[in-house]
Amino acid sequence: MTDRPDLENWTCPLPLRDQTAIVMGHGGGGRLSGELVRHLFLPSFGGAELSSVLEQLGDAAVLDAGGNRLAFTTDSYVVRPRFFPGGNVGDLAVNGTVNDLAVSGAEPLALSVGLILEEGMPLDELGVITETMGRAARAAGVSIVTGDTKVVDAGHGDGVYINTAGIGVVRPGLELGPGQVRPGDRILVSGPVAAHGIAVMSVRDGLEFGSDIVTDSQPLNGVVGRLLDSGAQVSMMRDPTRGGVAATLNEIAASADVGIQIVESAVPVPDDVRAACAFLGLDPLLVANEGRVVVFVRADDADLALDVLRQENPAAAIIGEVVEEHPGVVVAKTGIGGTRVVDLPLAEQLPRIC
Amino acid sequence: MKYLDEFGDAELAKRLLDDIAASTTSRWALMEVCGGQTHTIIRNGIDQLLPDSIELIHGPGCPVCVTPLETIDRALAIAARPDVIFCSFGDMIRVPGSTDDLFRIKSRGGDIRIVYSPLDAVRIAQQNPDKQVVFFGVGFxxxxxxxAMTVKLAKQQGITNFSLLVSHVLVPPAIRAIMDSPTRRVQGFLAAGHVCTVMGLSEYEPLVEEYQVPIVATGFEPLDVLEGIRRVVLQLEAGQAQLDNAYPRAVQPQGNPVAQQVVGEVFETCDRQWRGIGMIPQSGWRLNAHYADYDAEKRFEVLDITTMESPLCRSGEVLQGLIKPNQCAAFGKECTPRTPLGAPMVSSEGACxxxxxxxxxxVSV
Structure with missing residues (x-):
């Protein structure tokens, strides 16, 4: 320890200064979340040897463990309401962590589950949630091997908060990540987008609307495994959860320092989801998904990758490509032939007035 | 007809664009009044596809943008009270006041709720009789x-813990103010289709007559906007000035009489401040004497809160179409969506x- 200022690891705290307290946007997966990680967490946590892993800022950290590479990830689930069409916070927590491992190129090995329960939480409801978690884990072929339970006073939690962490083994020789992304790569999505966010919103207090839209929450390790087995040269994958496809593409454009062009009409959005987005004034590109993967693949292998994805979901599609122009910026060709920048959402999208 | 893609059809859009290009022989400056139309234009890149000689000026029709800072500060003062549940449309939540915004008040424990229907706020008042429930009633x-229905319902049902913070604004007086401005450049208007759906078309006739300016009621999908532009351009090229309806699937000439009736029962016209523009006479609605008890500004005694706008912000000129957002020196520098100086940078419908x-x-090129 020295008293000398550590200039090498210094990060400007300025972007944090206009918020003196945590606001909801810090958890929204948008720009505010990113600033919190880069300007507070990384400088705080990043010891010299750790920072290289943390700074990958991938869906999972990849660690060397005696010749094997382990992927390690964690995520917390505070979704309200706890039950929503097609799922609940339990299968979301399992699938989310399984998917973070899968898109890192790892076969999930085991999960941990931390439950923070609020005094008064009905046991039968908790039972439904844990049963769903077990079912989701079995469906993904992964075991829940360790856990922890804490109870907080009534009024200090939302019934149940779930943290899951997971480890998996990365395929030997597989290199994925922003460093692998090249101009010319094609960009695919594994199915129709935006259903999860709209399904949750349709039952959220104050916004309820009648719809048959259900969450897309599902484990991705199966389809990702088949994609990698096919031999398609995948350069990067990510599951577009909070902030949707737009946030994922912006993060990759920035971290790979490339431009991204998508064709808006090529992005599959179910009709009912599109209608709901239209009347709420939301952009489907910004709405969360919990069972979709965005795949970057070498141009020559795009059709092969699409075939594999379509066996799982016929709506899978090639939505765009990586370009050399406008590094860091995502541009969409609009339905009528114009163009627009697809921005990273500042925070959670809010329904418009009219 | 599913009303999803039909009004964004690429082929039909191209035909309309070709038609507009073929009809245009002079330079024309058109204003789309409504922020929803601005959003459609920019989001779809419509302005890039039009002939260079057609300029679209983005009008003051975003309710989030024109709500005065003073009103926002009053809303924040009310929302910060521990006895209040403050309900709002989603995109008003992020609008900064002079020192605070609703998100930060929420982070300090304020009870701020986003509702989709104003009537939900009345329901919240019924469910929370020991709280004061306030709805932020903004918009055109x-x-x-x-x-208006919220206070009518509250009065009918004897719900006394509900009140409305009203900052309603009206389109025709804004068009009049723009046409009376000595620096005006606008030669034709796309009128806001949804406003016309409620109010009908008759109030635009005197404006067309007096200022000899084409006004076309226009919808919000890409084809709607293109058709509105086409009809204004055809009139301008022919030297005509008429009132026209390019959105007949929603707009009836007489409007919606039931909606007009409830508005007339609850509100009265008043002078109103527009953010960045200033006071426009008789350009707003406030609760009338019969419903004055439901006026949140009076109930919570916030009328003495007054605020000045940022001197850097040129949103007034943007809203009048005198400059484009990226011609403002603060654009993208001091003023971004996360540090907005003026309201047009806040709402996704705001021009900035x-x-x-x-x-x-x-901008970066």
Missing amino acids: ETTAPAN AAYYQFRRLE
């Missing part, structure tokens, strides 16, 4: 009927935010 003629979100490339 479009949102006014549902906002639309430019920032969808037009960064042009």
Whole structure:
């Protein structure tokens, strides 16, 4: 320890200064979340040897463990309401962590589950949630091997908060990540987008609307495994959860320092989801998904990758490509032939007035 | 007809664009009044596809943008009270006041709720009889009927813990103010279709007559906007000035009489401040004497809160179409969606935010 200022690891705290307290946007997966990680967490946590892993800022950290590479990830689930069409916070927590491992190129090995329960939480409801978690884990072929339970006073939690962490083994020789992304790569999505966010919103207090839209929450390790087995040269994958496809593409454009062009009409959005987005004034590109993967693949292998994805979901599609122009910026060709920048959402999208 | 893609059809859009290009022989400056139309134009890149000689000026029709800072500060003062549940449409939540915003008040424990229908706020008042429930009633003629229904319902049902913070604004006086401005450049208007759906078309006739300016009621999908532009351009090229309806699937000439009735029962016209523009006479609605008990500004005694706008912000000129957002020195520098100086940078319908979100490339070039 020295008293000398550590200039090498210094990060400007300025972007944090206009918020003196945590606001909801810090958890929204948008720009505010990113600033919190880069300007507070990384400088705080990043010891010299750790920072290289943390700074990958991938869906999972990849660690060397005696010749094997382990992927390690964690995520917390505070979704309200706890039950929503097609799922609940339990299968979301399992699938989310399984998917973070899968898109890192790892076969999930085991999960941990931390439950923070609020005094008064009905046991039968908790039972439904844990049963769903077990079912989701079995469906993904992964075991829940360790856990922890804490109870907080009534009024200090939302019934149940779930943290899951997971480890998996990365395929030997597989290199994925922003460093692998090249101009010319094609960009695919594994199915129709935006259903999860709209399904949750349709039952959220104050916004309820009648719809048959259900969450897309599902484990991705199966389809990702088949994609990698096919031999398609995948350069990067990510599951577009909070902030949707737009946030994922912006993060990759920035971290790979490339431009991204998508064709808006090529992005599959179910009709009912599109209608709901239209009347709420939301952009489907910004709405969360919990069972979709965005795949970057070498141009020559795009059709092969699409075939594999379509066996799982016929709506899978090639939505765009990586370009050399406008590094860091995502541009969409609009339905009528114009163009627009697809921005990273500042925070959670809010329904418009009219 | 599913009303999803039909009005964004690429083939039909191309035909309309070709037609507009073929009809245009002079330079024309058109204003789309409504922020929803600005959003459609920028989000779809419509302005890039039009002939260079047609300029679209983005009008003052975003309710989030024109709500005065003073009103926002009053809303924040009310929302910060521990006895209040403050309900609002989603995109008003992020609008900064002079020192605070609703998100930060929420982070300090304020009870701020986003509702989709104003009537949900009345329901919340019924469910929380020991709290004061306030709905932030902003918007143009479009949102006014549902906002008016809240106090009508509250009065009918004897709900006394509900009140309305009203900042309603009206389109025709704004068009008049723009046409009376000595620096005006606008030669034709796309009138806001949803406002016309409520109010009908008759109030635009005197404006067309007096200023000899084409006004075309226009919808919000890409084809709607293109058709509105086409009809204004055809009139301008022919030297005509008429009132026209390019949105007949929603707009009836007489409007919606039921909605007009409830508005007339609850509101009265008043002078209103427009953010960045100033006071426009008889350009707003407030609760009338019969419903004065439901006026949140009076109930919570916030009328003495007054605020000045940022001197850097040129949103007034943007809203009058005198400059484009990216011609403001603060654009993208001091003023971004996360540090907005003026309201047009806040709402996704605001002209400045639309430019920032969808037009960064042009700006950086």
